Amino acid sequence: MPTDVVKKAGMSDRNLPALSPAEQALMDRIWKKQPVAASDLLGLVNADRDEPITRNTLQTQLSRLEAKGWIAREGGGRSIQYRALVSEKRGRGRILKELKQRMFGGSALSMMRCLVEDGGFSKNEISELRKLLEEKKGGEK
Template sequence: MSGNPLPALSAAEQALMDLVWKHQPATVARLLELVNASRPEPITRNTLQTQLSRLEAKGWIRRAEGEKSLEYSAVVKEKKGRVGLLKDLKGRMFGGSALSMMRCLVEEGGISKAEIAELRKLLDEHGKGGKP
């Protein structure tokens, strides 16, 4: 992908990208099995194919002929995709403030004590000339 920002994803598209990143290359049948494993109401194959088509049109995934059927793989590396989505979320929901975003996570209980300890370690390393 070029330097252009990645198109935003819906919650369903994000969940599907998580599966593609973890299980790529994956067929429609495999993705349908994975998606429906955690759903009380299963989605149909047509619904999944529509979501895959949208992800492909947005440039997030590509399809290729596998041995027996089409296989889907990510075009966007997981880290780059997550960073792009996080920047979008930070901008839209927190006025671009990382502090506001982190404050919300910490104050609303969305971050564990172990994660806070890891965050402290990361901040200490960053403050001492560590990786930005």
């Protein structure tokens, strides 16, 4: 599939509609399993839930994602499958920018400080973060 069909269609990140938490969770599954049928998605979603969602609820969420330009359906009849129109990298970046702006006043440092102080990093993750920061530092000369 071509990279970022939505971007080619003229939809910038700024125009890309925000996702609800449920829509975001659904996008996570679509990015991992695409193209994917609604019945398969329903099984994936309900595997992690104490109270399963109905097929109608899933279909409503899929329709909203499609209307927002995040996904497209392919095929017809019983063979409809869903595919992301927004790449995982671009989509997660958009979600992260929103979170950074909403929760941290747009400050990446404040966001990272919160993550670090929360203690949510393993030794391996800290090592990888150091490496990323060094690469970024080296690229800004």
